[in-house]
Amino acid sequence: MKVPFYYRETEGIRITVRPAYLPRHSRETEEQYVFAYFVRIENIGPQAARLLARRWTIHDSIGEETEVQGDGVIGEQPLIGPGRVHEYQSFCVLKSATGWMEGEYRFVRADGSEFQARIPRFDLQRDGTILH
Helix, strand or coil: CCCCCEEEEECCEEEEEEEEECHHHCEHHHCEEEEEEEEEEEECCCCCEEEEEEEEEEEECCCCEEEEEEECECCECCEECCCCEEEEEEEEEECCCEEEEEEEEEEEECCCCEEEEEEEEEEEECCCCECC
């Protein structure tokens, strides 16, 4: 099975996301579906940029929407130089077997200019890529 991935470029930052379903951590009878997502942030532009904050919107197929905001990613505010990459993984829990996520990262450059890099919308599906 080919692993799905989603990507988007904004102002020299390319964000790639690969989601996966985690059946061993899920409790389907209790409507808890756990999904991992693997994020790769590449600086394909000419200037370094520091990731300051994130905002995610998480949707499930029963109509519930959750917004998550915070500083950096997994406790870090990485400085990503030209040609460099920052990768991390995280997870979310849905009340349904399908849903989707999207969002943005806020970056700042050395000259103090800030910009938003869009995180591509990606699907979360119990029947998609499965990690055991």
